[in-house]
Amino acid sequence: MNRTPHGTPSSAAEAQEGARRALAAFGPEARARLLASLARRFGDLGLAEDSLQDAFVQALRTWPKTGVPAAPAAWLMTTARRRALDAVRREGVLAQKLAQLRIEEERAPLTSSGADPAEAALSRSAGPLADDRLVLFFTCAHPALRPEDRVALTLRFVAGLTTEEVAHALLVPTTTMQQRIVRAKKRIRTLGIPFTTPPPAEIRPRLHGVLRVVYLLYAEGYARSTGDTHVRDDLTADAIRLARVLHRSLPTAGEVTGLLGLLLLTEARRPARISAGGVPIPLARQDRERWDAALIAEGIGCAEAAAASAEAGTYAIQAAIAAVHAEAPSAEATDWRQIAVLYRMLEAHEPGPVVRLGRAVALGRAHGAEEGLRRLDALASDPALARFRPFHIARAITLEELGDAEAAARAYRRALSLSGNDAEDEFLTAALD
Structure with missing residues (x-):
């Protein structure tokens, strides 16, 4: 022994x-x-x-x-x-x-303090990217890698998510994600892609991939794909910190400003998003008095600056959507027509299933539950959304509003059958009851 x-x-x-x-x-x-x-x-x-x-x-x-x-x-x-x-x-x-x-x-x-002088020298030579992990973000966004592999690799190793969490974030099966990660690692080694600060001319072309990783890192912390709690504050705080570092390094990049604004406005709702028992509270039922006014003010400032930028795109538009929510005094007073227009603009930049889902929900809020259900049902054949729990929750809520309790229960049960965190399961079970 x-x-x-x-x-x-x-x-x-x-x-x-x-x-x-x-x-x-x-x-x-x-x-x-x-x-x-x-x-x-x-x-x-x-x-x-x-x-x-x-x-x-x-x-x-x-x-x-x-x-x-x-x-x-x-x-x-x-x-x-x-x-x-x-x-x-x-x-x-x-x-x-x-x-x-x-x-x-x-x-x-190695010094007696535990600091590694070689690593310190690397940090000092990092140029505009003073954060070790941001340098690695840009390395993993190298154009020699396939776009889908870049994001998967960075989320797994730089952001520290598990393979299952990365698969959930990108709406693909776990086995597919494992293959992507192995393929990307081999390609980096075979091509000898350097883990150094890219030349200034290469930073902007790689920027969108880096921003997407920071966004997805925040998204995983905002609503966990697995686990017993709904949020992971360490991930959301880390994503905001990285967004701030990027903004300090590239203050004139409109999309960087937009991403920071989006994260700040979303994080402002954090105090009202979870009940005392840890169950998520939908946006419409949140106590807006508990929202963080300082983060809202800073986030709206970023959203306005991003919207005025010549580079306004995906994250500037999402920041604008978050600003509309933040400025509404109540859920009923939300300008859903404006949000629907913004989602249409967003879809032109990023025509993905999650954006289409957001637009369908916005149109339903703007024009009535029947229109919302029609739009949602038109997306039902998308295989990615079929595996996406929020899609089925949106259908269940819409069906409830239309008075079809039986169909709503089926949608809630379908949502429960998909992977998610335990706190969400508790919310869905209560909705079924």
Whole structure:
């Protein structure tokens, strides 16, 4: 039986639990930061992922015996880097790369504070993208990768979502998503795509893909695809932080401003979105007095600036939609006709199933439930929406308004049969009751 220096089995169990808690404190953002640093250093996302996973496993073996280090992140980075170097040594074709990494290690050893001077130097040279993960965002948005692979890869490894969460965000089966991620990792390595700041001329062409990842990261935190709670505040806060970094780096980019405005206006509703029991509250029933007035003011300012930009597009229009909701004193006073027009404009930029669903709902609110149901039923054959829980919830609510309780119950049951978080399940069960 393993024993701690105190010599008792209970203290060994406590030490093991302490190590687990310390590692659990590394959420998706912290893990993604370590992964980003390793990927930038070694130029191989697969190697970085494997090395970091090995470091976490080693920590579970070592920390219960030695204690949790004063700088856990530095310990994990050092261990992962050594694992990666060992892997590089085993590949003779990378001998030149190993020599370069050796030089870097000798010139810049790990400091007593736990900071890695080589990584600090990389950050200082990052140009307008001062955030390690944003550099990796732009790397994964490289034009040599397929558009669908870029977003999948970035959400999985840079944003820290699970494969299942990425599949939900992109409305595809999990097996399809696994294949995309493997394919993208191989292509990055085969082509030798560098994990460095792209030249200034290449930042704007890659920007839309980066913005989409930040948007989808927020969306997963706003309404979780799985789990026992409806929201993940760590993901929404991380997405807003990244949007702010992008806005500071590219203040004249209208779509960056639009995305920031959209996220701020959506986040402003956070205090009123969840009941005391953790169940989601629909927009129409929220107490608007609880909305964050400061975030609304800042978000509307961003939305107006984005709308005035020559680059106004997908996120500027979505920010405008969020601003209409934010400015309405009540759900009944919402200008749904204006929202429907904005969705028509949005569909011209992004003709996807979720946008079509939003337009159908807006038209139903503007012109009556019968029109809304007609529009929703016209989308029923879309396979992506058939797997999309909000589509069936929208149909159920519309059918309820039309007095067709039996059909509404069928739609609610269909929504319950699809994957979602436990809090949503509770809301749907209550609606059925």
